[in-house]
Amino acid sequence: MTTVAVVYHSGYGHTQRMAQAVAQGAGAVLVAIDADGNLPQGxxxxxxxxxxxxxxxxxxxxxxxxxxxxxxxxSSKVWFAQGWKDKLAAGFTNSAGMNGDKHATLTTLFTLAMQHAMIWVSQGLMPSNTKAARRNDVNYLVSYSGAIAQSPSDSSAGDMLPGDLETARLFGERVAQVAARMRG
Known part of the structure; x- marks a missing residue:
């Protein structure tokens, strides 16, 4: 059996909600980074x-x-010991803007994974980019390198769009499937 962990920080609850959707899809355990930048015990x-x-x-x-x-x-201590070498890695982000420079965040997550000699898993979803597409469609924001979501700056985490959360869930599911194939 494969194990997947979702390690994340959330300032206002939106990224936590996204993390929960990713974890649901992956059957993963959540590891929340607290407001001081620390991991919980264990x-x-x-x-x-x-x-x-x-x-x-x-x-x-x-x-x-x-x-x-x-x-x-x-994580440099883990890096020094090559503790995450050849583990699968993936990433996701949320911001208030439709673009919001989310790609820069995904690039930072990718770079972290590459420095740890991890193997990156892409989004794996086709884009919703036709004239018939609607904002609530899966992968409407069109990302290939990781899952992304958009939440207006005056919205609560409960207002996140179902399409963005479904994109996150499917992304988690993909990572778990790739992990199972790699382990198999």
Whole structure:
């Protein structure tokens, strides 16, 4: 059996909601980075035991939150021991803007994974980019490198669009399927 962990930071609950959808799709355990940038008790052990790690951060000012960056920097001890080498990795983000420079955040998550010698799993969903497409369609925001979502700055986490959450769920499902194939 494969194990998947979703390690994420959420400032206002939107990224947490997305993390929950990713975890639901992957059958994954959630590891929340707290407001001070720290993992919970046993968090590092959970990541060490996982076959795949899915990274999640809101996009703030065109990149990951400082709390996620603190976690990434702290992972240098794992990097030195090559503890995540050849594990699967993937990433997701949310921001208020339709674009919001989310790609820069995904690139940061990808770079973290590459420095750890991990194997990146892409989104794997076709885009909803026809004239008939609607905002609530799966992969409406069109990302190939990871899952992305958009939440207006004055919305609550409960207002997140079902299409974005379904995109996140399907993304988690894909990571779990790839992990199972790799392990098999």
């Amino acid at each position: 968090g590092w052990d959970t990541l060490a035991a996982a076959d795949a790690i899915i990274f999640g951060s809101p996009t703030y000012m065109g990149n990951v939150s400082w709390q996620f960056k603190k976690f990434a920097d702290a």
